[in-house]
Amino acid sequence: MTQTIAPRVRPLVLLFLxxxxxxxxxxxxxxxxxxxxxxTGSAPxxxxxxxxxxxxxxxxxxxxxxxxxxxxxxxxxxxKRVDTGKATELSGTxxxxxxxxxxxxxxxxxxxxxxxxxxxxxxxxxxxxxxxPSVTSVSVxxxxxxxxxxxxxxxxxxxxxxxxxxxxVGGAAFVLACWQRGSxxxxxxxxxxxxxxxxxxxxxxxxxxxxxYTGSGTFGDIFDLGLLGNVLQTKTGAALVSRLLxxxxxxxxxxxxFGAYARPEDDDAAETEDDPDDGSARRDLTFGLAIGGGVVAxxxxxxxxxxxxxxxxxxxxxxxxxxxxxxIAVAVWLGGLAALxxxxxxxxxxxxxxxxxxxxFSRVAFGSVLALVATGVYQSWRQLGSWSALTDTSYGRxxxxxxxxVVVLVGIAYVSRRWxxxxxxxxxxxxxxxxxxxxxxxSEDQAAxxxxxxxxxxxxxxxxxxxxxxxxxxxxAVGTARLKRLRAGDPLRSGLRxxxxxxxxxxxxxxxxxxxxxxxxxxxxxEEAKAAASAASSSAATxxxxxxxxxxxxxxxxxxxxxxxxxxxxxxxxxxxNVMHVYVERPNGRAFDVPEVKVxxxxxxKNIGPLPVNPDRVATGHWTANEVQIPMAGVWKIAVTVRTSxxxxxxxxxxxxxx
Numbered sequence: 001m002t003q004t005i006a007p008r009v010r011p012l013v014l015l016f017l018x019x020x021x022x023x024x025x026x027x028x029x030x031x032x033x034x035x036x037x038x039x040t041g042s043a044p045x046x047x048x049x050x051x052x053x054x055x056x057x058x059x060x061x062x063x064x065x066x067x068x069x070x071x072x073x074x075x076x077x078x079x080k081r082v083d084t085g086k087a088t089e090l091s092g093t094x095x096x097x098x099x100x101x102x103x104x105x106x107x108x109x110x111x112x113x114x115x116x117x118x119x120x121x122x123x124x125x126x127x128x129x130x131x132x133p134s135v136t137s138v139s140v141x142x143x144x145x146x147x148x149x150x151x152x153x154x155x156x157x158x159x160x161x162x163x164x165x166x167x168x169v170g171g172a173a174f175v176l177a178c179w180q181r182g183s184x185x186x187x188x189x190x191x192x193x194x195x196x197x198x199x200x201x202x203x204x205x206x207x208x209x210x211x212x213y214t215g216s217g218t219f220g221d222i223f224d225l226g227l228l229g230n231v232l233q234t235k236t237g238a239a240l241v242s243r244l245l246x247x248x249x250x251x252x253x254x255x256x257x258f259g260a261y262a263r264p265e266d267d268d269a270a271e272t273e274d275d276p277d278d279g280s281a282r283r284d285l286t287f288g289l290a291i292g293g294g295v296v297a298x299x300x301x302x303x304x305x306x307x308x309x310x311x312x313x314x315x316x317x318x319x320x321x322x323x324x325x326x327x328i329a330v331a332v333w334l335g336g337l338a339a340l341x342x343x344x345x346x347x348x349x350x351x352x353x354x355x356x357x358x359x360x361f362s363r364v365a366f367g368s369v370l371a372l373v374a375t376g377v378y379q380s381w382r383q384l385g386s387w388s389a390l391t392d393t394s395y396g397r398x399x400x401x402x403x404x405x406v407v408v409l410v411g412i413a414y415v416s417r418r419w420x421x422x423x424x425x426x427x428x429x430x431x432x433x434x435x436x437x438x439x440x441x442x443s444e445d446q447a448a449x450x451x452x453x454x455x456x457x458x459x460x461x462x463x464x465x466x467x468x469x470x471x472x473x474x475x476x477a478v479g480t481a482r483l484k485r486l487r488a489g490d491p492l493r494s495g496l497r498x499x500x501x502x503x504x505x506x507x508x509x510x511x512x513x514x515x516x517x518x519x520x521x522x523x524x525x526x527e528e529a530k531a532a533a534s535a536a537s538s539s540a541a542t543x544x545x546x547x548x549x550x551x552x553x554x555x556x557x558x559x560x561x562x563x564x565x566x567x568x569x570x571x572x573x574x575x576x577x578n579v580m581h582v583y584v585e586r587p588n589g590r591a592f593d594v595p596e597v598k599v600x601x602x603x604x605x606k607n608i609g610p611l612p613v614n615p616d617r618v619a620t621g622h623w624t625a626n627e628v629q630i631p632m633a634g635v636w637k638i639a640v641t642v643r644t645s646x647x648x649x650x651x652x653x654x655x656x657x658x659x
Contacts, residue, residue, distance in 0.1 A: 037116035046126035053103035105131030117312035164199025170335010187346035239307035333368035389523030549573035559648030591621030633659025
């Protein structure tokens, strides 16, 4: 019994392990989702001290965003909201929220949470002061929008929906284009139906989780019907509902494909002799299924293209059709690969998949790879924008991983093609080869069976019908096991099974990486945000009429989550007393809540210093010192020590003219 079950279980175990590894890798890289619309400017600017209270706060993003009632919150030093709550679009990608009149002096916190045009939530916070900085009781949460348990569940839902689409579309395409007889194979039917069920369940889950995912992130809000109503009014909500409607049409397509279309070939041949038009009717049905299935597949792919990366940014009118072609090509290749794996392991023993069908899939897969290369090059150019983004951004690094996996997958596919070329052309030839191989074993077993049968009959009582039926079932099981041993012993098909199984395992990991890519900020957007921040920093560093000075000093403590930027503001940057602010930010511009910051001033030319300054923490990522004494004018070295954990610390410095 162990020898019979093991060959069937082994590939499933390997696929499960590959799936688990891919899913863990995907969740590790995708949680929380990166911001796709970056904050590129604000008024008042981050950390600035204004003389009088502004009438409103404005924020500018790198792309359009969707607003809700609580998108912008402005909090006074005690944590009380001072905005009217009515955020509006002012112009282009600039949005504003009015403030109440008569605001007191002190440090105010601006927190924002919006949804970017490509459907991903974006959140962050910064501070500004009126009159003079003050201690604030506001603590900005470090949890990014789209994170937490709901964010992880949403990521799993996205993975399952992609996998379901690939299996359903690719499996159906494999049957229609490569192995029409496979429409009657139960294992293939279960594969395609499982893809439909997975995609439908994942889409319903994404629709329910969407409100919490882009909002509070609370698990209980998944079942809030009010949030669901708000989701239905968004672009992403409309895309998910459209996907459900298309899946209903897909269910009808699957019913016809595995119903009327899956008639036994012998019955078809008999009917064709009586009715010559029956063959053309089947061809017409094949054509109709291909057209109908193609429309449903394109529509399903469009629900991603119209709501995610392709719908925003550079050349959306070209990017959306290209994205649809890319998704269809992925499904035909990888989904067809899964269908081929099932056919090789689970096709009827007496009617294995023929070599001609495998070779047809090989040609279809090759065309899909060409389409993937063409569309992938365009998408990479569009999302990266420069060669440096390939290594300097998270999107670029994940893209390199994806390219590497595709290269490995194509290499294994080349090995599979070598096995494919040696397979028998038709199912009849394959069966004949199996029969000839079976002859010797059958003749050897026949004598043994003939000797054992009388003994078994006598032991059973001679004419016991129940015992006779049991013996018949045993003989059938032995015969089936013999055929499976012969099939497993075929070196050609065994080699092909191993290579296709390896391809499928790589494909599972590739799908996980692709899911992470869709949740990662495009390299072009990330670099544009960095350039805008750099330009703003350069502008702020120019001394104004009072001589105020701003220095941006990057740091890296070397530990986990140890990179960031220390911004030092010195006002009026003259000999005597000065007010100093230190803002510590993460690479994405958000406030970095580090446990300790110290500053030291050294005038190397006069051998003065270092003069230590220990600023006080006034808010998340904001430190200040009111009496910083500079005894002499000159080029001072300003050294900033940042500690991000108990053991991770670094000192960085920059020279500046003071006085």
